[in-house]
Amino acid sequence: QQSELNSFLWTIKRDPPSYFFGTIHVPYTRVWDFIxxxxxxxxxxxxxxxxxxxxxxxxxxxxxxxxxLLPQGENLQDVLPRDIYRRLKRHLEYVKLMMPSWMTPDQRxxxxxxxxxxxAIAGNWERKRPVWVMLxxxxxxxxxxxxxxxPVLDLYLAQEAERLRKRTGAVEKVEEQCHPLNGLNFxxx
Numbered sequence: 433q434q435s436e437l438n439s440f441l442w443t444i445k446r447d448p449p450s451y452f453f454g455t456i457h458v459p460y461t462r463v464w465d466f467i468x469x470x471x472x473x474x475x476x477x478x479x480x481x482x483x484x485x486x487x488x489x490x491x492x493x494x495x496x497x498x499x500x501l502l503p504q505g506e507n508l509q510d511v512l513p514r515d516i517y518r519r520l521k522r523h524l525e526y527v528k529l530m531m532p533s534w535m536t537p538d539q540r541x542x543x544x545x546x547x548x549x550x551x552a553i554a555g556n557w558e559r560k561r562p563v564w565v566m567l568x569x570x571x572x573x574x575x576x577x578x579x580x581x582x583p584v585l586d587l588y589l590a591q592e593a594e595r596l597r598k599r600t601g602a603v604e605k606v607e608e609q610c611h612p613l614n615g616l617n618f619x620x621x
Contacts, residue, residue, distance in 0.1 A: 439468040451478070459579040460588035481593045485609065486602040488590050499610035500564035501556075508558045508565060511618070520565065524554055527572045534577040542581060549580055563613050563621045 440454040451474040456463060475481070486492050502511065509517050532546040539549075553572060557565060583591060593600050 439471045441468070441471045441474060443474075455484075455585045455589070457584050457586065459582035460585040461582050462579070463585060464588075475589065475592075476596075478598060480599040480601070481589070482601045482603050483586055483590055484602065484604055485586075485606065486590070486600065487584075487587045488594060488600075489602075492602075492606055495606035496610070499606060499614065500560045502559055502561050506559075508560060508562070512562060520569070523569065524557065524572075527554070530574070531577060534574045536578050539578075539581055544581060549577070553580075561614055562618060563616050566621055 442452040444450040444452065453471055453474070485496075502508065508520075512520070528546075528550050531550050535544065535546055535549070554568060557568065560568070590600060
């Protein structure tokens, strides 16, 4: 029942009210039906919406991509133990081989090709920092590949906010997310 769902919505009592809604970085179609009506109504009634990051801003996407890279001149092969690097390389070869069978007819119908999708996700992997490679590998599963092309909840809400001509903003900068992850040492990763 919609009325029994945990809304992850907090109300800040003021006039007009403000709301704080906790999101998750998964394709919105996986969670949309479980978001209670009160949360959807608060979003619809809002005039200004702030997100964790502005995922509609090309600078944000570019900065996220750049922050994942190792310092100039370094490659993943230089920082990973040889056995882990070889296992990773074999696993990525396996994923690339399997990706065509993991894709849905709908994805193919939209002109999405397995090689393009693999390169979009794993391209330049040998230049990425280990923590970002770990996150990338975790997203290279059949279930995740089948949902590629569907925006994550944050991006979906941002796109909806733009479509509805709401003012939008972000509460964090890329660096505020990037530096803590890049600060993890190898044993933590």
